[in-house]
Amino acid sequence: xxxxPDRTLDHLQRLSEHPELPGARYRIVRELGRGGMGVVYxxxxxxxxxxxxxxxxxxxxxxxxxxxxxxARILAQLEHPGIVPVxxxxxxxxxxxxxxxxxxxxxxxxxxxxxxxxxxxxxRLFEKICQTVAFAHAQxxxxxxxxxxxxxxxxxxxxxxxxxxxxxxxxxxxxxxxxTDVFALGGLLEWLVTPRPKPLQAVCRKATAADPAARYDGAxxxxxxxxxxxxxxxxxxxxxxxVERAGRWASRNRTAVLLVAAYLxxxxxxxxxxGR
Amino acid sequence: xxxxxxxxxTRRSALSAMRSADPAERARGFETLVAAYWRPVxxxxxxxxxxxxxxxxxxxxxxxxxxxxxxxxxxxxxxxAAFRTFLRTCLDGFVANxxxxxxxxxxGGGVEVLSxxxxxxxxxxxxxxAPDGMTPEECFHREWLRSVFGLAVxxxxxxxxxxxxxxxxxLFERYDLEEAxxxxxxxxxxxxxxxxxxxxxxxxxTRRRFxxxxxxxxxxxxxx
Numbered sequence: 001x002x003x004x005p006d007r008t009l010d011h012l013q014r015l016s017e018h019p020e021l022p023g024a025r026y027r028i029v030r031e032l033g034r035g036g037m038g039v040v041y042x043x044x045x046x047x048x049x050x051x052x053x054x055x056x057x058x059x060x061x062x063x064x065x066x067x068x069x070x071x072a073r074i075l076a077q078l079e080h081p082g083i084v085p086v087x088x089x090x091x092x093x094x095x096x097x098x099x100x101x102x103x104x105x106x107x108x109x110x111x112x113x114x115x116x117x118x119x120x121x122x123x124r125l126f127e128k129i130c131q132t133v134a135f136a137h138a139q140x141x142x143x144x145x146x147x148x149x150x151x152x153x154x155x156x157x158x159x160x161x162x163x164x165x166x167x168x169x170x171x172x173x174x175x176x177x178x179x180t181d182v183f184a185l186g187g188l189l190e191w192l193v194t195p196r197p198k199p200l201q202a203v204c205r206k207a208t209a210a211d212p213a214a215r216y217d218g219a220x221x222x223x224x225x226x227x228x229x230x231x232x233x234x235x236x237x238x239x240x241x242x243v244e245r246a247g248r249w250a251s252r253n254r255t256a257v258l259l260v261a262a263y264l265x266x267x268x269x270x271x272x273x274x275g276r
Numbered sequence: 277x278x279x280x281x282x283x284x285x286t287r288r289s290a291l292s293a294m295r296s297a298d299p300a301e302r303a304r305g306f307e308t309l310v311a312a313y314w315r316p317v318x319x320x321x322x323x324x325x326x327x328x329x330x331x332x333x334x335x336x337x338x339x340x341x342x343x344x345x346x347x348x349x350x351x352x353x354x355x356x357a358a359f360r361t362f363l364r365t366c367l368d369g370f371v372a373n374x375x376x377x378x379x380x381x382x383x384g385g386g387v388e389v390l391s392x393x394x395x396x397x398x399x400x401x402x403x404x405x406a407p408d409g410m411t412p413e414e415c416f417h418r419e420w421l422r423s424v425f426g427l428a429v430x431x432x433x434x435x436x437x438x439x440x441x442x443x444x445x446x447l448f449e450r451y452d453l454e455e456a457x458x459x460x461x462x463x464x465x466x467x468x469x470x471x472x473x474x475x476x477x478x479x480x481x482t483r484r485r486f487x488x489x490x491x492x493x494x495x496x497x498x499x500x
Binding site: 001002003004005006008009011012013015016018020094 | 311315396400404418421422423425426427428429430433452453483484486487490491
């Protein structure tokens with residue numbers, strides 16, 4: 001048998017994965033990236049004369065094309081600036097499914113955060129992700145594959161949640177519970193912010209609870225709790241002690257605390273020097 | 277058994293063939309599976325179980341013979357895992373049992389049942405050891421891919437030769453198999469005495485054919 005060196009093997013693997021697209025509408029330009037779910041290519045939509053992202057699903061048992069089409073129609077209704085829409089879905093002659101998305105220019109979240117060190121910035125980003133996913137949940141759609149590689153950050157800091165091709169419709173086939181996304185978002189929050197203060201730690205724990213019933217009931221509730229933390233308010237997932245509450249209150253009302261402290265110091269000095 | 281069987285162009289799975297009532301069909305399915313899996317199995321035993329080459333040869337032989345006799349693979353449920361994962365799990369169980377009852381290995385060991393090029397496989401292992409940090413399971417998967425793609429190349433070569441398309445295969449070999457960095461279609465055309473347009477067309481057609489062979493092979497040895 002022909003023995004293949006690693007480099008040749010990698011090359012042949014890419015060659016064999018290259019999609020032979022039915023019809024002439026899409027022309028593959030080059031590979032953009034690959035992950036567990038499949039390979040994304042930069043493609044040219046020759047009918048509309050625009051560049052698109054075309055993803056070929058590598059899963060050994062992809063959902064039937066009819067199911068993908070049904071879900072794609074529902075996803076097409078998700079009009080939100082943070083959601084990258086699926087334009088088209090189809091099946092390759094070899095049985096693999098593919099879908100076509102708007103081509104997004106930006107950086108993947110895992111690349112973006114390497115340059116964004118502040119915890120507060122990261123939390124604001126996370127809140128935007130939650131708001132986007134919450135919009136989908138409100139429409140009855142669950143993403144089911146939320147991870148840093150599926151989230152892009154545009155040049156103005158806008159968040160774009162990608163890869164809705166494996167999303168499920170709540171109550172539809174497969175695991176389509178919004179709390180699946182809550183779990184993934186909890187993992188994302190753990191990854192984004194380390195180390196975490198106790199309230200955030202509690203938020204992560206609640207989001208990633210083994211029992212779905214113990215989690216937030218959707219991305220909106222999770223996002224709201226993180227927003228409360230950012231606003232210096234108590235989070236629902238954590239019961240704080242009196243000392244912690246006082247510390248948080250002082251931190252939130254820093255100006256008032258400083259003014260009162262300055263007033264008290266002035267009063268003390270007046271009392272000391274003038275006896276009044 | 278031939279070392280490299282020519283894979284039939286049917287999409288029928290080797291696993292289905294092994295469930296057939298027809299002994300000839302069962303034997304064909306078995307040969308197909310052995311051809312695709314024996315190298316990864318041998319190397320996995322060497323790496324994961326740290327067995328000597330001799331013991332790994334006996335265990336590889338024993339595993340496939342026992343699998344055929346006891347019909348191990350009948351219990352495969354495609355809904356639970358890929359066949360390659362199932363086979364590796366069966367292999368772990370088999371080697372663990374043989375490890376515990378060492379006498380059994382000695383009793384059955386050394387009997388060459390299948391004609392397999394163990395010397396070649398051992399040479400590959402010595403010359404190209406698994407990279408640091410690669411788990412035995414990852415190594416098994418990698419070797420399985422190498423085996424399937426190697427067989428696909430052999431099948432492509434035979435199909436091209438049988439159809440008098442030796443130049444098609446030669447193009448594929450030069451451009452996609454050999455590490456000929458910077459090789460242009462024009463240089464390839466001059467080298468093989470073909471017009472440049474023919475090179476483009478032949479290479480595209482041969483790649484398409486290779487893709488089909490790989491997909492068929494994968495279907496043969498890794499799906500129900």
